[in-house]
Amino acid sequence: MRASRNNKWRLTIRSASRWLPAVARTTGIILLTVLILFAVFRATAPFLISSGLVRSGIEKALSEWTGYRAQIEGDPTLEFWPTPRVTLNQVTIREPAKNGKVLGHVDSLSADFSLLSAIRGHAHFHEFHFLRPTLYIRRDENGLIDWTNEGRLSKAIEQVDASSAKGVSIPKEQDAAIGTLTIEDGSVEMTDERSGNLYKMNGVNADISWPRLSQPMTAVILARFNDQDIKLNFDSTQPLLFFAGKSVDAKTSFSSPLISWAYTGTTSISDFSTLSGNLQLSVPNVPSFLAWSGQRLPAADALKNVSLNADVAAIQNGLRFDNLNFKVNDSAASGVMDLNYTPAGKPKISGTLAFDQMNLNPFLAAFSMRLAAETAINAILNGNPLQRLDLDLRLSSNKAGLGPFQFDNIGASLLVSGGKAKFDIGDSGFEGGSLTAHLEVAPGDFDGGGKLQISIRNADFGGLFTRLKLEGPLPLTTSGSLDLALSTTRPIWVATLSDVAGQMHFTSSAGSFRQFDISSFRSLATEKAFFRMSDIADATFDFDSINIDASFAKGSAEVQNAAIAGRNETITLNGVVPFRTNGLALSGAIEATSPSDADELPMLPFFLGGSWPNPVVSPVTTLLQKPIQQPEQ
Known part of the structure; x- marks a missing residue:
């Protein structure tokens, strides 16, 4: 039985030995032929492809994408190994009119192109690399970016529509391939017509992956803004809808030495009232951040650091911060906060916050906030923030401090409305007794003065004088009441x-x-x-x-x-x-x-x-x- 099996294996090996050399020879010939054809094709490509064709092709592509006139100085440089690639120098994008305004300039632009298409007289480009580009963009009063002038990108943005929860639908002729965009040492200048400000970034380095207009996009951007390094990450399955000002699901994060935040959820480039997601924010040094952002709040020295984590959801005329957890200096709090607008269009912050321990100095410092006339934010607020912002906050804390004074189980409120600002301590333990207080800033652009009322009952003033280390003949042990x-x-x-x-x-x-x-x-x-x-x-x-x-x-x-x-x-x-x-x-x-x-x-x-x-x-x-x-x- 065993001998019979051995004979069968010998017959199988002999049969395979007859046809294996033939297969190997045929495969080798095919591979060699392909390699020879590939080498010949690459060797003859420079003679078959016109550099003028590639140059005019990329000028046409840039013009079609932007809707503006692309102008290239100098002759293109062609490379065919390891992939066909064209490099152009001194590329300028202008408005269509003669001597039109410059909208962008690139020192050097490189792109891969299809060799077969180029031989057939067509140029298709992908995998773009921009060296030292400068981009001038405008954000209109509606919060939208003026991306292009009726170019392919502009038309795609105008005609895009949501086809599903995770995709978009655009006309087939508009769904162009992009690939990877790499930016090296660029700069951006954005004019914001809504605020009248001009924002500049330099040292921009970016890697953007966007296979097609209808597909997801991921972007990592490094730049320098106001002498600080910043990093921006953006990831969305519907980028075209995002650029159209629609609401999309996205992941966005921003980091710098002075502020960092991360947001996951629904967002929009033009209307923040559609936000619905989770926000994490951290400002490790508030005074430095305000100086960096061009703002000056005299009372901000009382604020050292701020951080928060909240679920953000759109409500009528505003946003709600639910499951809010944040820290101000060393004080932690939780609660609910709303940001909406009054019928007169005035922003209003309201909510209920519970602290484990609270420093009252920053809240009282709000009554002395006055913006310097030369700051950028002053152009937006046009005066005292207490005049441009309504507040209605309910505050509670197990422990609270105001300078050397300590409070227990405090319940307080901060109200700014109708030209008045009020801070009330409705109930609080103070030195073994109780305390109520009322601080009010009078109307008249908050320049009309103010008043303070304090009522203390059955407090240990003797113990307070001892703890404050006050000198001289003062009560040593006494329980007293004060009306001020x-x-x-x-x-x-x-x-x-x-x-x-x-x-x-x-x-x-x-x-x-x-x-x-x-x-x-x-x-x-x-x-x-x-x-x-x-x-x-x-x-x-x-x-x-x-x-x-x-x-x-x-x-x-x-x-x-x-x-x-x-x-x-x-x-x-x-x-x-x-x-x-x-x-x-x-x-x-x-x-x-x-x-x-x-x-x-x-x-x-x-x-x-x-x-x-x-x-x-x-x-x-x-x-x-x-x-x-x-x-x-």
């Missing part, structure tokens, strides 16, 4: 303490004054004409209550009826406290709290002057005596 109302008629962003007027009322429960020995005060008052507060700083003064009323005007506080009531003695003060010099000019008196103790503790008038925290005390030598009552008859 201030106003100014000057613009908020230029107002100083000298421009502020208002009223203050402060009350407190029992506590103690540090660095104030009332017994030593009385003793020194009988011995010396002058002494310093530091001379009586060896003990504390216990009190039952404090009541202070004061008014503010012209850089000073006028103290009215300030009373610090102790168990046995009460201190009263009246006078002026200038802010700018830390000075004091107060008249006061120490007297018995109970009239029945007046004989034992007679009234001691004094004058308190000098600089805080160590002013000079000058006792009044003539003590005020009560009239001696006559005995009853």
Whole structure:
């Protein structure tokens, strides 16, 4: 059985050995013939193809694509290995009119072409390489790019229509092949008629893959803008619809040292209200970014960095940022934010944001935002951003800070509308008590001044004074309440303490004054004409209550009826406290709290002057005596 199988294998090998050499010889002859024909074809191609044909062909192609007149200086250079390729120098695209405006210029343009088509008298080009091109484009008031002047690209853009969720439909004669476009060391100048700005980019290097007009496109662009390197990535299955200003699905990312963002979803080059996708944005250095972008916001120093991630969706007359997560400096927040337009066409931002911790400085700084007249954005906003932008924000935070002051479980709102700007803290924990506040900027181009109202209840002011490391005789332990109302008629962003007027009322429960020995005060008052507060700083003064009323005007506080009531003695003060010099000019008196103790503790008038925290005390030598009552008859 085994011998029979071996005989069959021998017969098969013998049969194959008869026809294999014939097949090998035939295949070799065919391959050799093809190689000879290819070599002959390539060798004779330079004699068969006219350089003038290639030059006129590429001039015609450029003119047909752009709709403008292509002008080429110098003779083309032809290469046939490894692929047929033509190189032209000094290519200029002009408007059709004689001596028309230059729309683009290329130092050197190279393109592959079909050898067979060229021999037949036709030139078809692909795989373009542009060396040092300069492009001048215009963005009209509708946000659309004036791409071409009735050229093939312009007609394709005009006639394109969506055929499916991922494709486009254009007339067959318009669906031209493009291939790969490479740009080296180019520059772009765009005139934006909507804003009146001129944008320039240089050092442009790009790789664009676009097989046909109806097919997807991917692009990677490197450039330098305002002395910063930038990178732009664009990927879309419907690029022609995108250039037509329609809504398409796309992936776009932009990165630079000062700002980066990435967007995936539906987008449009002319109408951002159709956006629907995910946006990620990061600005690591806000002041540097504003300087780079040509803007100047004086209050922006409070902003260090900003980042956000949100789902963006179109709503009526605007956009909604849902599932919003962002960071401002070291504060993180989440919530919902809307960007829409009022019936008058004014942009409005509204929403609800919840912070884990919040710095109130940037929000209050918004009331002093004033744009420099020479900045580019000023031409767009034409004035204060609070006048050109409406805000309606609800803010909450577990922790909040305003300079050295700390707040707990704060609920606040920021409202800018109808020529007024308001910031309200509706409820907040403050130093163990509660706080409400209202800040308002008056109308009149926000130049009419503003007012501030603060109400604090049952707060630990003694602990606050200790934590702030304030010097001098101040309450050490006390729980108090404060009502403060201030106003100014000057613009908020230029107002100083000298421009502020208002009223203050402060009350407190029992506590103690540090660095104030009332017994030593009385003793020194009988011995010396002058002494310093530091001379009586060896003990504390216990009190039952404090009541202070004061008014503010012209850089000073006028103290009215300030009373610090102790168990046995009460201190009263009246006078002026200038802010700018830390000075004091107060008249006061120490007297018995109970009239029945007046004989034992007679009234001691004094004058308190000098600089805080160590002013000079000058006792009044003539003590005020009560009239001696006559005995009853």
